[in-house]
Structures are given as structure tokens and as C-alpha cells.
Amino acid sequence: MLKRKLSVMYEKKNRFYYGWIILAISSLGHFFSGPGQTYFISIFIDYYVVDFGWDRSTVSSLYSIATLLAGLLLFTVGRLSDRYGQKNIILIVATLLGASCIWNSYLSSLWMLFIGFFINRLTGQGSMTLLPSIVLPQWFNKKRAFAFSIMSMGGVIGSAVIPPFNTWLISISSWNFVWRLWAILLWFFFIPITAFFLYNKPKDLGLLTDNKIIDVIEDVSTLHIEEQTESWTLIEAMHTKPFWGMLYCQILVPMITTGVIFHFFSILGSKGISASSASFMLSLLAIISFPITLLAGHFLDRFKMNYVIAFISLLQLMALSILLLSKSIHTFIFFAIVQGTAIGLQHVSNGVVWPNYYGLINLGSIRGFIMTATVVSSAIGPIPFGLTFDIFASYQVAILIMMLLSGIGIFVGLLSPKPKKP
Secondary structure: OOEEEEOOOEEOOOOOOOHHHHHHHHHHHHHOOHHHOHHHHHHHHHHHHHHHOOOHHHHHHHHHHHHHHHHHHHHHHHHHHHHHOHHHHHHHHHHHHHHHHHHHOOOOOHHHHHHHHHHHHHHHHHHHHHHHHHHHHHHOOOOHHHHHHHHHHHHHHHHHHHHHHHHHHHHHOOHHHHHHHHHHHHHHHHHHHHHHHOOOOHHHHOOOHHHEEOOOEEEHHHHHHHHHHOOOOHHHHHOOHHHHHHHHHHHHHHHHHHHHHHOHHHHHHOOOOOHHHHHHHHHHHHHHHHHHHHHHHHHHHHOOHHHHHHHHHHHHHHHHHHHHHOOOHHHHHHHHHHHHHHHHHHHHHHHHHHHHHHOOOOHHHHHHHHHHHHHHHHHHOHHHHHHHHHHHOOOHHHHHHHHHHHHHHHHHHHOOOOOOOO
């Protein structure tokens, strides 16, 4: 057995921890997932319909199919990150996302649109949010919830800033230019920073999680005993009821949010709300979720995870109820407040629950599976809204269905406490 003198771990005070650099890059990764997110792509839909004469249902269907196919590949992305390291995969993904932005700037046919949707959803919405959530727990344990709060702020800031920024750029240039600008930002800003400053694990720099250092101990293997005994394989996790309960609750908000946001201008338009007001409400969602995301870590540290997840489902149910009954811009503000709160809490809880429930060793495979399910649910989200509108000329039936699913989520969350490994 390999033996040598090592130290007993303890907190090293007054020393800068490189994990904060990792946190900043992870947050930046969430921000630059923007070109693959619905709030980014939805801005271009009306221009595609007008410029190319494509009908909205066709574009919506292609988007959902592309999202579904991209989601099915995310499990592979997670496994590749476990094998080759998150940094290498992030660099490849960011390069492909930039290339997709260039591709989208030259759209001229539906098959090009489909390929653009597919690569954007796989690399942006999927991989650029998945990979940082695998890196970050390696660096933080005690402050994991707080770290995920800060990381999620990158996505929140992106969803608040990018839509009006892109809208303004289109008004003074063209939608083609906006796509090319984001390719430049990815290739010449995000990728160099990641290449120079990102490290997969603290041990790559001779550090330990939470800035601990080492003092005298005989057996090096004992340093990792706690991590190993608390970690589950994907198969082991799938044999526990809390895994499926948490999975259901975690895909609920992304599915509903994607469906609502994709049809947001139409939903509000059907209630007499102007496009400019709808754009304001979209930004307000992000603005509301900003402080919620920042405070979510403290909230998650104080309450049991399954109680928090049940509360998020309750918030989602309340938001849909308001959306169903709202008829003026003033009542839609309440929708934005409640939905923004649900989104903010869900962003952070989704990152924290899996390492807390199932450990770090196989986190890439577990998170890859979860992300696949999340993206697939996001692909399904817009479909019931589109179908019910085509059939009933109203979104009420779709909203009622989503309310039922949210109500179920409350009970499923309560019944999904942290599992104990046999």
C-alpha cells in the first residue's frame, strides 16, 4: 500500500482560493450559453417568418425536434467530460457554438435552420450549462449552494441583458450581424479565458476542495474514503425513488418555462398586450430571478432539499394560475415575480441536488443523464401550447395541463428526501 507523510486537512485562512476563479469562469460559461437558449433564439423567429415566408408551426416543430435530438446526446457529453476532462470538452463545445452562430448568420433554407437549431441547443443550452455544473462541485463543498447561486447569475444576467441588447443591435444593423458578433465574442473572449484559467479539479493545482491543505497522515488513500463512500454510480442512483422524484421536479420548470417563453409574445398578444410590453415582461422575468438566484444558496442551506423542490413546484403552479387569469399588464407583473422566483430557485437547486444526493465521482454521467431529460422536456414544452392554440385558438388548455403537472410536482418533491447508500 502506498504510504507517505501527508497532512491532516484543515481550513487555510487568509489565502486566496483558486476556486473563486473557477466560479467566475463557470458563471461566464452560463452567460455564453445564451446563443443556445430560448430567450436568445426566440428574438429571431419573427424575422425568419417574415424574411423567408416560413410558417410559425414549422419553425416551432423544427426547434422542438432539434432540441429533442440535442438532448439525447447530452448523456454522452457528460460521460466524455468524465473521461477527457471538462476543460477539453468545454473548449470544443464553445468552438462549435461559435461556428453555429456563423452558420445561422447565413440561413437561407429550412434544413439550414434545423442544423443551426440542433448545434445551438446541443452546445449552448445543453453543454455550456452542463459542464460548469460538473466542474464547480469539485471545488466547493461547504459553500456549494452559494457557489451555484453565483454561477447561475451568469445565466440570469444573460437572460436579462441579451434580449434587449440583441433587439437593439438588430434595429441598427441586421439579425445576421448579431449572430456573427456572438461568434466573435465566443472565439476571442470566452475561449481564451477558459483555455488559460480553467482547471478541472483542485488537485490539478495541488489543492483540495474548499481551500483545505494537508498535514501528517500515513495512508494517502484515506484522503478520498469519504468521497468514495458517499458517491453513487448512475445505475445505483437510478434504483432509488428520490432520483426519479427529483428528476421529475427538476425538468418541470424548464419544460413549462420553455413552452411559455417560446409562445410568450403570442400568449400576451392574445390578451391584448403589445409586443414591446411583452419584451419588457420577458426582461422583467430575468430581473426578478436575479436577486432570487443570488439568495437561493442561503435558502437551500437552511431547508431540506425536498422541501425546497416542493416549494418551487408550488410557485410554478401559482405563476401559471396568474398567467391563466391575467388580462392586463399590471397583473402580468405578478406573473413575472412568481415565475422569476421559481426560475431563480430552480437554477441553483438543480446544480446542488445531484452532488449532494449522489456524490462527485460519477457526477458527469449523472448530470449528463439529468441534462438529457431536461433538454428533452424543454423540447416538448412548446408543443402542447402550439397544438392547443391551433385547435382551440387559445392557450388555456395547455396552461391547465401544466398546472396539473405542477400540482403533482409538489407531492413528488415532498416524497423525495436524500437517499442513504446501503
